[in-house]
Amino acid sequence: MRRTYHLFPQNPEFERKFRFEADLPFLVRTIAGLNGQFGTFITDGPDRKATPIQAKRSIEVEIADKSVDFVPLNKNTLDPVIKDITPEGTIDFKINLQYSVLDANYNRVAFKGDTYLVRTNLDNRVLTMNIHLIDGLARTAPERIADTIVEEIKRKAGNV
Template sequence: MDRLYYRFPQKVDLERHYGFNRDLKYLTRVMASMYGKSGHMEFDTVGPNVKRNPGTVKARRDVTVHIVENKLDFKPLSQITLPAILPEVPEKGTVDYRVTVGYTYMDKNYDKMSLVDDVFLVRATLDGDLTLKIAGIHGQGRTLPEEVADTIETVMEHFKE
């Protein structure tokens, strides 16, 4: 049974193909390992309010991953929820994920502030090779679809079961 989100956009921002000799259960374990991770380096980005923070702020990225359920809802995909979800994931076919990149920074008073999240839908199709289609559906574009694909690729390369 494929896990397809019925509102996945027809027009995607990025499509990448990979030679992949694993199954979608493996990819789901990889995606679950990304949940709750944050970037190792802060990056400069435009502040949310020009009066409070003119110019740029040093922000940190935090990633959360969800997997589609019932073609409509998304369920958190973490190491804790993985054992209940994994048996329902097909070995081949298509699975949709939602990747949310949240941003936090410290203002001049050292208060932790947040910026608008960037939300991406990721469609993974495994039919011999792996195809990732990524569509940005919400946010201000502080993270690009290419960066999401690069992150997934890096985690796949370094993932240990």
């Protein structure tokens, strides 16, 4: 099954290459592990006053399906996806970042998130990631998406 998205931009915003000693099934399992993770970061508030706030960022991961759509990728959907992944090649992911902040009454208030397309290409032990913002205000830089994936790969490789 093709795992590349037919509308992936020709000129992505960011590209990173690095040496990768594993295969694509390992990469897919690793990126699936990002789903549901969250953390906090400092950003401008959603009230357009440019007041710095500490917001919560949570990650949802999807994988390209039949070149035209994306399906959720998490520990529950991983097994059927892994079956058709080759050791090398190209796979596209969609990373949805959802943001929220606590208001004065400590209620969680969601605000506009970011959506990135991530194309991974593994060839001769070199992993190339092309990252492109398709929706949102880029509160999280594409470099941070790449860093998060690399950190997760290093963490998982250390546990193997």
